[in-house]
Amino acid sequence: MKFSNYLEQIGGVSIYPIISLIVFVAFFAGVLIWIYNIDKKEIEHMENLPLND
Amino acid sequence: MQLERFSYDNTISRMFAIATITWGAVGMLLGVIAAFQLAFPVLNFSEYFPHLAFGRLRPVHTNAVIFAFVGNGIFTAVYYALPRLLKAPMWSRRLGLIHFWGWQSIIVLAALTLLMGFTTGKEYAELEWPIDILITLIWVVFGINMMGTILKRRERHLYVAIWFFLASWVTVAMLHIVNSFEMPVSLMKSYSWYAGVQDALVQWWYGHNAVAFFLTTPYLGLMYYFLPKAAGRPIYSYRLSIVHFWSLIFIYIWAGPHHLLYTALPDWAQSLGTVFSIMLILPSWGGMLNGLFTLRGAWDRVREDPVLKFFVVAVTCYGMATFEGPMMSLKNVNAISHYSDWTIAHVHIGALGWNGFLTFGMMYWLFPKMFNTPLYSRKLAGTHFWIGTLGIILYAIPMYWSAFRSYFMMKAFTPEGQLEYQFMDVVQTVMPFYVMRALGGTIYLVGVVLMIYNLWKTAKAGNFLKEEFVEVPATIAETSGPKDKFWHRVIERKPVMLLVLSLIVVGIGGLVEMVPTFLVKSNIPTIESVKPYTPLELHGRDIYLRDGCYNCHSQMIRPFRHEVVRYGEYSKAGEFVYDHPFQWGSKRTGPDLARIGGKYPDSWHFHHMYDPTSMAPGSIMPSYPYLFDSKIPVNTTASKIHAMRKMGVPYPDGYESQANEDLKVQAEQIAASLKNDKIEIAADREIIALIAYLQRLGTDIRATDIGAKEGSVQ
Numbered sequence: 001m002k003f004s005n006y007l008e009q010i011g012g013v014s015i016y017p018i019i020s021l022i023v024f025v026a027f028f029a030g031v032l033i034w035i036y037n038i039d040k041k042e043i044e045h046m047e048n049l050p051l052n053d
Numbered sequence: 054m055q056l057e058r059f060s061y062d063n064t065i066s067r068m069f070a071i072a073t074i075t076w077g078a079v080g081m082l083l084g085v086i087a088a089f090q091l092a093f094p095v096l097n098f099s100e101y102f103p104h105l106a107f108g109r110l111r112p113v114h115t116n117a118v119i120f121a122f123v124g125n126g127i128f129t130a131v132y133y134a135l136p137r138l139l140k141a142p143m144w145s146r147r148l149g150l151i152h153f154w155g156w157q158s159i160i161v162l163a164a165l166t167l168l169m170g171f172t173t174g175k176e177y178a179e180l181e182w183p184i185d186i187l188i189t190l191i192w193v194v195f196g197i198n199m200m201g202t203i204l205k206r207r208e209r210h211l212y213v214a215i216w217f218f219l220a221s222w223v224t225v226a227m228l229h230i231v232n233s234f235e236m237p238v239s240l241m242k243s244y245s246w247y248a249g250v251q252d253a254l255v256q257w258w259y260g261h262n263a264v265a266f267f268l269t270t271p272y273l274g275l276m277y278y279f280l281p282k283a284a285g286r287p288i289y290s291y292r293l294s295i296v297h298f299w300s301l302i303f304i305y306i307w308a309g310p311h312h313l314l315y316t317a318l319p320d321w322a323q324s325l326g327t328v329f330s331i332m333l334i335l336p337s338w339g340g341m342l343n344g345l346f347t348l349r350g351a352w353d354r355v356r357e358d359p360v361l362k363f364f365v366v367a368v369t370c371y372g373m374a375t376f377e378g379p380m381m382s383l384k385n386v387n388a389i390s391h392y393s394d395w396t397i398a399h400v401h402i403g404a405l406g407w408n409g410f411l412t413f414g415m416m417y418w419l420f421p422k423m424f425n426t427p428l429y430s431r432k433l434a435g436t437h438f439w440i441g442t443l444g445i446i447l448y449a450i451p452m453y454w455s456a457f458r459s460y461f462m463m464k465a466f467t468p469e470g471q472l473e474y475q476f477m478d479v480v481q482t483v484m485p486f487y488v489m490r491a492l493g494g495t496i497y498l499v500g501v502v503l504m505i506y507n508l509w510k511t512a513k514a515g516n517f518l519k520e521e522f523v524e525v526p527a528t529i530a531e532t533s534g535p536k537d538k539f540w541h542r543v544i545e546r547k548p549v550m551l552l553v554l555s556l557i558v559v560g561i562g563g564l565v566e567m568v569p570t571f572l573v574k575s576n577i578p579t580i581e582s583v584k585p586y587t588p589l590e591l592h593g594r595d596i597y598l599r600d601g602c603y604n605c606h607s608q609m610i611r612p613f614r615h616e617v618v619r620y621g622e623y624s625k626a627g628e629f630v631y632d633h634p635f636q637w638g639s640k641r642t643g644p645d646l647a648r649i650g651g652k653y654p655d656s657w658h659f660h661h662m663y664d665p666t667s668m669a670p671g672s673i674m675p676s677y678p679y680l681f682d683s684k685i686p687v688n689t690t691a692s693k694i695h696a697m698r699k700m701g702v703p704y705p706d707g708y709e710s711q712a713n714e715d716l717k718v719q720a721e722q723i724a725a726s727l728k729n730d731k732i733e734i735a736a737d738r739e740i741i742a743l744i745a746y747l748q749r750l751g752t753d754i755r756a757t758d759i760g761a762k763e764g765s766v767q
Contacts (some may be wrong), residue, residue: 031299035292042210047287049212050278053137053523 055527057207059142060520063423065149066133069515070419071123073156073412074505081498088491090483090641090675097675104168106675108601112179113167118404119177121160123268126412128156130275131199131218133419137169138215138278140525144201153723155191159184171241174598174634175256177263178232182243185233192229196222203548207525211295211548217274219548220302220555224266227383227556227748231563232259236633236696238687242595244696249629250577253313253637254322254570259564261309266559268403269371270301276344276368279415283360289346293339302555304329306562308606311382314391315611316637317626320375322566329562330382337375344368353483357496359434363414366442370406370717372401384557389460392607392641394483398452405445407495413437413504420508426515437500444497451486451493459483464615472618476644477671484673536649580627583753586714587747589719591693592685593746596739597636600677607638608647608750621648628753631702643674648751655723656730680740685720687713687737719745 090096090107099106105423108200113259132149138140143149163180166172174178180188199222203215232255234246247255281288310318310326345368348355377399381390390396421428428434462482465473570577586594595605611614624647629635653661657668662680665672691709698704704712717736723744724736734740 002111027303031296035295038292043291046210046212047281048292049138049208049210050134050214050281051285051287053140 056524056619057527058522058524060522061136062142062146062149063133063518064539065146065153065480066129066141066419067423068153068661068757069129070124070131070416071424071611073122073129074416074501074508076117076121076125076160076503077409077412078498078505080114081494081501083110083117085491085494085498087114088487088494091673092491092758093489094675095715099675100678103388103600103677103679104170106600106677108675109168109170110605111604112172112176112601115177116163116167117160119263119267119559120163121171122412123272123404123408124156126408126415127218127221127267127271127275128152128195129419130271130278130415134214134275134278135199135202135218137204138208138212139206141202142207142456144198144205145458148198148201152195152198154193155187155194156704158694159187159191162187166241166263170599172242172598173235173245174233174600174605175245175252176638176639177260178229178256179507182233182235182237183240185229185235188229189226189233191223192226195315196226200548200552201636207527211297211551212277213288213291214274214277216298216546216551216555217277220559221266221271221274221550223552223556224262224270224302224306224559227559227563228259228266232256236700238692238696241323242689244693244700245634246475246543246700247633247635248700248702249635250317250319250626251567251570252632252635253316253629254318254567257312258306258309258566262306262559264400264403265305265308266302268408269305273297273301273340275411275415276340276364279411279418279550280344280347280364283358283364283414283418284347284351284354284602286347286351289343289349293343297343299558301333301340303558303562304332304336305558307566308333308382310566311387312639313637314382314384314387315613316609317624317629319626322570325566327382327384330379334376334379338372341368341372341375344371348644359428359431360418360439362435362438363410363417363441365764366438367407367410367414370402370410370445374403379404384643388611388613390456391611392639393456393459394452394486395456396640398456401452402445403632405441405448405633409497409748410441413441413501416508417473417503419513421515423518424512424515425518426511429507429510429514433503437503437507440500440503444493444495444500447496448490449493453565455483455486455490455624456487463619466615472615477669480642480673481671517644530622553611577630579630580625580754583628583630585631585697585704586692586749587719588694588716589685589742589745590749591697591746592687592690592716592739593742593744594636595693596680596743597746598634602646603636603638605638605642605674607641608635610645610647616645620645622754624751625754628751631697633700633702634699643672646747646750650748650750650752654730655726655748656732659727659730659732659734659740660749662740662743673757677740680743681734681738683739683743684737685716685739687716691718 076149086096087107087110090110097106103109132143162184166181166184167179171181199218203211203219235243237243245252245256277288277294306325306665307329310322311330313328314323314327316323345365348361351361355365380386381395381399390399417428417434459482461481462474462479467473550751608624609621610623617623629637653668661668662677664676666673690712694704694709694712698708720741722734723741724734727734
């Protein structure tokens with residue numbers, strides 16, 4: 001049985017793929033923006049954590 | 054600034070390290086024995102030791118390597134790295150000891166019960182319900198100890214390795230609990246709560262993510278700590294490691310259905326598995342490159358340092374396996390790889406290369422540190438490295454070869470439209486590859502023995518540092534920027550937030566796959582002629598589970614011409630609605646059994662179980678002579694029926710009291726049919742129940758009934 005069969009029975013189903021696309025893009029965009037904005041000093045501190053014990 | 058003096062306790066890391074090596078050697082030895090059993094079936098010795106036949110030994114091997122070897126490896130790394138990264142001792146030494154001894158008792162109980170035939174029949178989740186509960190408790194102890202340490206830390210930031218440890222902990226907890234829902238029948242017997250297609254979906258959601266969150270993410274944490282340590286330089290890109298973490302845990306959880314391509318699982322769930330598997334290449338390779346690039350400008354040291362050698366090959370194997378996995382998730386490639394030795398090769402690139410070599414590298418680094426002495430012999434470690442690498446190659450190549458050879462033979466048709474080869478022809482042609490694989494495994498094990506000797510000598514030569522004293526600035530409140538209490542609280546909550554966020558991220562994937570499969574009725578079309586198993590068949594099915602038949606036989610015919618011609622009409626989702634647990638299998642060392650019912654007379658099965666080669670010359674199946682002596686445990690019939698009805702199998706009310714009567718009647722019929730073929734056997738023997746079960750398989754629907762209803766073969 002094809003998935004489209006079940007999808008057709010849901011009201012307003014056309015919004016679902018758009019929502020999932022937005023969730024995905026937002027998630028990864030969020031991660032990328034976040035790491036771009038981390039302070040360089042903080043990154044340096046964190047990446048040296050295993051070496052400073 | 055005020056300095057605080059405290060110490061890191063090495064004793065528990067040492068205990069876990071010793072356990073890792075010990076169980077590693079045991080697990081691998083069992084693997085080598087199982088490999089030789091496949092090549093030389095006489096080694097099953099099933100006339101004398103029914104407990105050691107392949108079907109029971111293989112789950113002990115897989116469980117030992119995954120949960121005993123890699124499990125203890127994870128704990129070694131956590132108990133060593135976590136305090137050092139957080140500048141605080143482990144929260145509770147007592148919990149650490151409970152964790153250690155609890156986990157080791159689980160391993161011993163697991164090995165004993167599996168060999169005794171107590172199994173749920175779900176791969177990598179075979180342990181019975183009391184052990185499942187014990188695992189949950191010990192896992193919680195581990196979690197409390199880890200979170201306690203994190204909350205008591207002196208370092209404000211959580212290094213990325215800790216994220217991997219935390220996400221692994223919370224996800225494994227979720228997977229284990231959801232997949233272990235089972236209905237107890239007796240102290241050591243239960244049935245999976247789910248049935249058929251749903252059970253398959255939950256099981257492979259679990260199975261795939263056991264690979265992801267037990268064998269991969271905690272070991273990535275290990276890589277992110279020990280690789281920079283050994284290389285003496287920070288990770289190539291810390292930013293990349295953050296992307297690696299979030300994208301990996303976000304995507305991994307969705308990929309489980311790629312283990313069920315071309316099966317009776319709904320198409321949409323299969324496609325979901327494929328899409329997410331392909332996406333997984335990106336974070337996985339990002340992580341691999343992050344590991345390898347850490348060594349930029351230090352490659353000269355890789356030539357000298359055995360630790361780095363092991364790490365480089367481990368990370369390379371991670372890259373190979375995480376490229377191969379997505380490729381195997383493409384339906385056209387999966388058509389070749391599924392049920393074949395390709396899967397076996399794939400997992401061993403991961404287990405021997407990634408997990409094994411990363412563990413060995415860690416041990417060669419850790420022992421000299423903990424015993425405060427140089428490694429006994431770098432040269433011997435180098436030899437181990439080359440022997441191990443050779444072992445992996447000699448293991449994997451024959452398996453790949455065998456997989457392709459089997460595939461082309463299986464699907465070969467004569468010009469007249471007949472199958473060109475019998476199943477037995479294929480079995481015979483791969484035998485040399487099985488011998489080579491067993492030798493490859495043996496060589497790898499020899500390397501491990503060298504390591505044990507080397508580490509033993511190192512430990513002997515040095516003095517064990519029970520505690521390592523350090524002095525660091527007092528608390529995170531003082532080291533952090535804003536000093537008011539609000540920020541302190543926010544920071545303290547961060548790890549909990551991380552834990553919750555990880556759980557949400559991994560929860561979404563599971564929900565999207567499972568909820569529709571469970572709630573949308575039309576996903577599992579019911580078939581009217583499919584009826585519950587009779588009491589005798591139910592006993593037979595439990596024997597099938599007990600002896601691990603699913604380790605070599607599938608019960609799932611894919612919609613391919615060669616499979617339909619060889620095994621019969623392809624399998625339908627509705628046929629498995631009473632299968633607690635499902636038995637689709639994942640490997641065809643023997644033929645598929647989904648429609649074995651009625652294919653041969655009862656006497657054929659009788660002789661075949663006593664001596665497989667008498668009916669199928671060249672067979673590598675173990676014989677099961679004890680089935681002819683042991684009696685069907687009829688005293689358990691009522692509780693089995695009761696448990697099944699509670700899970701929704703429609704046995705009539707009060708059927709418990711009548712079940713054994715029906716069982717007797719059916720058993721007498723089979724005994725009578727055997728008598729017609731001049732075989733005398735009492736009707737109360739286990740072989741009768743097993744024959745009843747096998748003769749039932751796939752007979753609920755007849756090929757003629759289905760074609761019109763379900764559409765044609767793809």
